[in-house]
Amino acid sequence: MSDRFMPETAEDARDIVRWAAAEHEPLEIVGRGSKRALGRPVQAGHRLDLSRLSGVEMYEPDELVLTVLAGTPIAEVERLVADNGQELAFDPMDYGPLLGGPAGDGTIGGVIAANLSGSKRLKHGAARDHILGLEAISGRGEKFKSGGRVVKNVTGYDLPRALCGSWGSLAVATRITLKVLPRAETEASVLLRGLDGAAATAAMTAALGSSAEVSAAAHLPAGVVESCGEDAAGLTGAATLLRLEGFGPSVDYRFETLRRLLAEHGAVERIEADASCRLWLAIRDVKPFAESDDMVWRVSLAPTAGAGFAGDLAGRLGGASYLDWSGGLVWLALPGDDPRAQEVRAAVVRAGGGHATLMRAPEPVRAVSDVFQPQPGPLAALAARLKEQFDPHGVLNPGRMVAGG
16 A cells, blocks of 8 residues: 555545554554654654545534534634634644744644644633544544534543544544634733743732733743744843733723732833734744754743743753743753753752653654653553553554654
């Protein structure tokens, strides 16, 4: 059979996976390939390309429900819902710029496989919190369906959430149903200048604990702001940012609330809608690090620990970093040809625990590295049993998450 399969229907995809399982022939599962450089290199001689399994099957704006095939470009979906005054509220990030590819080239299937979200995860959660149902093919070549087309749904086990973040190693999603939400009428960002990491964390924590309904909170040191280029809205120096979305009068009222609340942290400025939107897209898609050749880490830990973690590494390893999710997400860029995995993960332990994922590195480095956070023994055993149930022959994206897995 060919080294590259491009099914046009779910039945075609099922037949290919059945053949792979019967012959013990591993498959690399891709949509449009925008995230192939994430994770360890897949150990497979055949590629299952889902880019032709594309299209919107059902969209009911009044019901806030959307069903699409897995190979549908995410950019196409976002345009469709935007035309109806709606959005994917989990704000899926676009890895294209960071990985040296074009923007807007990912698919809905990739969004679910990677459990993507952006800066607005603080308020709306990740992809797994917005998936209502899916149809997929297990590594046995068996089609299955879980969930439905309604928000309140209790149809069996919550398999869609289990598959989110599995990077195509458990099943091949073919059809996905998501909930969408009304899009905000406008937005603005609160800006505090010149704070260090600790002061920025205190300001962001105070804002999130208020009634201002902040949808995103980030802190960019001076060098990172400069790397944003034209998306930086003319900013210079360190910037602490809080995003406000909604109806115009509501945004105005909440801005004034934060202006009074945060006065002790310095002068509070406002970034208006268009500039605010461009800046948050740059933060979401890690554009400050897109033009460099640095190794890039994505580190998730307690929000109050983010600034200390970044400061700990900055003094010893150099590089650059910034905080998203109010400090709960640290993007870290390290120069050189060594990802310094041992030092990064030791710093995570000192910060109280979390997860560090190597998001950008050359393929030879990823091939010999623990790209994803190593799991404790009991969790690793549970993951192995889950893999055995869904993909007993190990034909789906083998090696992407763990060596030999």
